[in-house]
Amino acid sequence: MAEKRMTVVAQSSRQNKKEIGFEKFVRMYAPHIGIYNAWRDSRLMEDFTSEADQIAYLRSYGIKDVVKNNGEVHNSVCGITHYCKDVHDLPLPTYVKALRDCSETGEFVSLTYRHGRCVNVNGVDATPLIALQMANDIAGRNGVGVTRTREGAMYEAPGMELLTTGLRFLYEMSFDRTAADLFRTYSSHVAQQLALGQYA
Missing domain, CATH: 3.90.1260.10 (Argininosuccinate synthetase, chain A, domain 2)
Known part of the structure; x- marks a missing residue:
C-alpha cells in the first residue's frame, strides 16, 4: 500500500474482528494512510438504512444483486x-x-x-x-x-x-x-x- 502511495483504505460495510484487526495493522505500520470505514460514515448510513436500499442502489447502476x-x-x-x-x-x-x-x-x-x-x-x-x-x-x-x-x-x-x-x-x-x-x-x-x- 505504501509503494502505491495509497492515502485511504476503504473497508467492508460491516464491523467485525477482521476489519478491526486490519485497521490496527494499518495504523501501526502505515500511520500516514487514512482509513475509511463505512459504519462510521453517518451520511452513508442515512442513505442506506436497510438492505433494500443497498439493493435498489445496485439495480440503479445495472448491477445484478444476489440475495x-x-x-x-x-x-x-x-x-x-x-x-x-x-x-x-x-x-x-x-x-x-x-x-x-x-x-x-x-x-x-x-x-x-x-x-x-x-x-x-x-x-x-x-x-x-x-x-x-x-x-x-x-x-x-x-x-x-x-x-x-x-x-x-x-x-x-x-x-x-x-x-x-x-x-x-x-x-x-x-x-x-x-x-x-x-x-x-x-x-x-x-x-x-x-x-x-x-x-x-
Whole structure:
C-alpha cells in the first residue's frame, strides 16, 4: 500500500474482528494512510438504512444483486463459510462431496513440504496457491474438510484441512513432547498477534 502511495483504505460495510484487526495493522505500520470505514460514515448510513436500499442502489447502476435465502456466505480459495439462523437450513456443501458419494477406495496423496509450506503435490511442483487449489480438489472429492456448528455455521476448507494434516504429521515425527509443547505455545502466540495486526 505504501509503494502505491495509497492515502485511504476503504473497508467492508460491516464491523467485525477482521476489519478491526486490519485497521490496527494499518495504523501501526502505515500511520500516514487514512482509513475509511463505512459504519462510521453517518451520511452513508442515512442513505442506506436497510438492505433494500443497498439493493435498489445496485439495480440503479445495472448491477445484478444476489440475495441468498440460505444464509450469509463467504467464499475464497481457502474455503466457504455458510451462516444460517437455524442449523437445519444449512445448504449442501459446495467444495466437499457427501461421504455417500465418495469412492469406497482411498486415494493416495503425496505432499512435500519445505520451510513449512507445501511445494509439491503428487509429484507436481506447486506454488502455495496451486498447492491449495490441488488440495481442495483432492480432499473435496474424498469428503474431507467440512465442519458444522450448533450456532448454524458450516465451514468448508478441504484444502486447508489436507495441507495442515500433512504438516501435523511432520511435526509429530520431528518434535519430541517438549519441543511440540513449545512450538504449540509460540505458534498460538504468533497467530494471535497476527490477528491483532501486531506482526508484519
